[in-house]
Amino acid sequence: MNHDPNCIFCKIIAGQIPSRKVYEDDDIFAFHDIHPWAPVHFLMVPKLHLPSMAQLTPEHERLMGRIMVLAPKLALEQGCNPYPEGGFRIVCNTGAEGGQEVHHLHVHVMGGPRPWFKG
Numbered sequence: 135m136n137h138d139p140n141c142i143f144c145k146i147i148a149g150q151i152p153s154r155k156v157y158e159d160d161d162i163f164a165f166h167d168i169h170p171w172a173p174v175h176f177l178m179v180p181k182l183h184l185p186s187m188a189q190l191t192p193e194h195e196r197l198m199g200r201i202m203v204l205a206p207k208l209a210l211e212q213g214c215n216p217y218p219e220g221g222f223r224i225v226c227n228t229g230a231e232g233g234q235e236v237h238h239l240h241v242h243v244m245g246g247p248r249p250w251f252k253g
């Protein structure tokens with residue numbers, strides 16, 4: 135299934151729920167987290183509805199690689215300070231025991247000056 139009509143992130147990607155967009159291309163959408171843990175906190179999601187990392191197969195290698203290569207660029211654009219004094223943290227909660235609440239694969243990118251609100 136490419137889209138899940140009941141999925142909140144599919145609705146954000148489709149523009150049915152408003153979000154503060156960070157980036158978009160044919161395969162990837164990025165937007166600010168509604169409850170930021172850090173001065174910079176955005177989410178990167180594949181447009182394809184994948185519930186979590188647990189569903190990844192080799193056909194997703196390019197997609198996930200693109201997210202990882204794009205993350206540092208977007209982090210700097212959004213105000214993270216440069217490596218090594220600055221940097222960012224990437225988190226990808228997977229499943230209930232991984233702390234995942236929204237079941238559309240998403241990569242948290244968090245950064246900015248310490249202290250953070252959480253994490």
Ligand code: 5GP
Nearest residue numbers: 142153165166167168169227233234235236
């Ligand atoms: P998880 O715990 O699944 O890794 O994280 C889900 C994240 O999605 C949370 O940090 C939460 O604040 C964020 N979130 C949930 N609903 C919305 C929403 O409607 N809009 C935005 N921008 N973020 C959301």
Ligand code: ZN
Nearest residue numbers: 141144183238
């Ligand atoms: Zn979805």
